[in-house]
Amino acid sequence: MNACTEKTIPVKVSTARTIEFAIFRHNPFDEASEPHFETYQLEEADSMTLFIALNEIRAKQAPSLQFDFVCRAGICGSCAMLINGRPGLACRTLISQLPTKVTLMPLPGFELIGDLSVNTGKWMRGMSEHLQTWIHSAEVSNFDAMEEKMAPEQAEQIYELERCIECGCCIAGCGTAQMRPEFVGAVGLNQLARFKIDPRDNRTDAQFYEVIGNEHGVFGCMTMLGCEDFCPKELPLAQQIAYMRRAMAAAGIN
Amino acid sequence: MLFKNPLSSPRGPAVMDMLQSVSGIILALFMWAHMFMVSSILLGNDAMYWVTKMFEGEPIFGKGYPILVSLFALFILSLVVLHAFLAMRKFPATHRQYRTLHNHLGGIRHTDSYLWYVQVFTGFALFFLASVHLYQLIMHPADIGPYASSDRVWTGRMWPLYLMLLFVVELHGGIGLYRVLVKWGWFMGKDPKIGRKRLTIAKWVLTLFFLVLGSLTLAAYMKVGYEHQDSAGERYQPAEYSQLHSASQGEND
Numbered sequence: 001m002n003a004c005t006e007k008t009i010p011v012k013v014s015t016a017r018t019i020e021f022a023i024f025r026h027n028p029f030d031e032a033s034e035p036h037f038e039t040y041q042l043e044e045a046d047s048m049t050l051f052i053a054l055n056e057i058r059a060k061q062a063p064s065l066q067f068d069f070v071c072r073a074g075i076c077g078s079c080a081m082l083i084n085g086r087p088g089l090a091c092r093t094l095i096s097q098l099p100t101k102v103t104l105m106p107l108p109g110f111e112l113i114g115d116l117s118v119n120t121g122k123w124m125r126g127m128s129e130h131l132q133t134w135i136h137s138a139e140v141s142n143f144d145a146m147e148e149k150m151a152p153e154q155a156e157q158i159y160e161l162e163r164c165i166e167c168g169c170c171i172a173g174c175g176t177a178q179m180r181p182e183f184v185g186a187v188g189l190n191q192l193a194r195f196k197i198d199p200r201d202n203r204t205d206a207q208f209y210e211v212i213g214n215e216h217g218v219f220g221c222m223t224m225l226g227c228e229d230f231c232p233k234e235l236p237l238a239q240q241i242a243y244m245r246r247a248m249a250a251a252g253i254n
Numbered sequence: 255m256l257f258k259n260p261l262s263s264p265r266g267p268a269v270m271d272m273l274q275s276v277s278g279i280i281l282a283l284f285m286w287a288h289m290f291m292v293s294s295i296l297l298g299n300d301a302m303y304w305v306t307k308m309f310e311g312e313p314i315f316g317k318g319y320p321i322l323v324s325l326f327a328l329f330i331l332s333l334v335v336l337h338a339f340l341a342m343r344k345f346p347a348t349h350r351q352y353r354t355l356h357n358h359l360g361g362i363r364h365t366d367s368y369l370w371y372v373q374v375f376t377g378f379a380l381f382f383l384a385s386v387h388l389y390q391l392i393m394h395p396a397d398i399g400p401y402a403s404s405d406r407v408w409t410g411r412m413w414p415l416y417l418m419l420l421f422v423v424e425l426h427g428g429i430g431l432y433r434v435l436v437k438w439g440w441f442m443g444k445d446p447k448i449g450r451k452r453l454t455i456a457k458w459v460l461t462l463f464f465l466v467l468g469s470l471t472l473a474a475y476m477k478v479g480y481e482h483q484d485s486a487g488e489r490y491q492p493a494e495y496s497q498l499h500s501a502s503q504g505e506n507d
Contacts, residue, residue, distance in 0.1 A: 108357075179355055245271070
């Protein structure tokens with residue numbers, strides 16, 4: 001009898017969990033649409049991300065489900081949403097790390113396009129135009145000449161801050177930004193810090209103070225640290241805000 | 255000019271932000287120093303008596319001047335008023351802001367955001383608790399001492415206020431100091447993420463230490479006050495001190 005067991009091929013019993021997704025549904029362009037939650041069930045697969053799960057739900061259960069994605073690799077910042085109340089990127093969230101009940105909501109603080117899709121681009125453009133997050137230089141660039149050299153450490157420092165993908169998680173994770181929609185948020189302050197350390201940008205601290213030396217800018221930050229803790233790119237946001245706060249405090253009293 | 259009409263000047267936000275941090279740091283450090291002084295009762299009545307007389311300026315002037323305590327308490331009260339005025343700007347103001355905040359906090363389940371809200375609640379409570387405590391001191395600066403303080407705590411029924419004040423002020427000050435360091439990026443070390451973790455641990459250790467010390471201290475005053483309730487109002491006279499005092503007076507005579 002025992003000899004038999006050696007030849008037995010073990011039957012693979014599926015241990016995959018069935019996940020219940022409660023997804024926020026609303027189409028603001030349809031007057032008949034009321035905001036509500038709809039639930040969908042899906043069997044978990046190996047290495048499944050939330051982005052893959054959403055695509056399966058849309059393919060098989062809810063063809064009208066709206067959510068954003070482009071790169072599926074945490075680079076484009078489109079698929080940010082509230083996952084069980086916390087901001088994060090769908091493509092960087094493994095289903096295996098989630099409980100069996102998952103609630104999905106669009107990022108708060110941004111204009112709703114529909115369901116899980118929000119217009120972060122509009123917000124980011126407004127912020128960028130307000131803070132002027134580009135190089136300000138009086139010099140006329142000669143595109144035929146060699147670029148001026150930059151110390152590698154400096155270039156790395158700029159590159160580190162440049163990694164921001166404008167996904168909006170820092171705005172959704174920030175109590176200040178939620179309560180006070182005019183607040184420029186960690187994304188705005190980080191971008192100005194990036195231009196402040198850039199030697200090609202000729203703006204003075206006094207000029208930076210004009211745009212962020214107020215309570216919609218750096219002095220509005222209440223150090224709740226949601227930006228730092230929910231940034232999917234793990235940018236040193238608290239450090240950058242502290243850096244700008246010190247610089248703006250000095251600029252403010254001089 | 256730093257203080258030239260900060261409310262209307264574009265410097266206002268910078269000045270207000272810095273003053274909020276500076277007043278908070280002074281108050282929090284003072285609060286810890288204060289706890290050490292007050293806890294001298296744990297070393298005995300004579301130790302607490304000595305601390306009291308030191309603050310009344312006796313080692314310098316040869317005689318205690320309780321008015322010094324009044325003036326210092328007035329200074330602390332003015333810092334509390336300044337700090338409260340500045341911190342109030344950060345409070346949620348409307349129903350809509352409270353609702354948004356509660357939805358937000360409930361969803362993200364995030365420690366440092368919770369800590370901020372604890373600051374709002376404890377700060378609000380301190381408007382009242384700290385004011386009562388400081389007004390009493392400003393008006394009755396001489397009523398500090400092993401018996402005088404214990405009678406105030408027990409017979410004067412101040413212990414419920416002090417018990418609330420202890421927990422509220424220790425939480426507020428401890429969280430506040432941690433947050434102000436992260437806010438300005440001080441003492442964060444080479445890796446700010448590790449630095450923040452270290453500060454968090456240090457903060458809770460200190461808070462726990464001062465809560466235990468404070469509870470023991472309050473219990474000690476309650477005990478002394480309870481035992482002394484029949485002769486409440488009587489002042490403490492350290493045996494050694496009165497002997498020395500009368501001896502030196504005898505020499506002068």
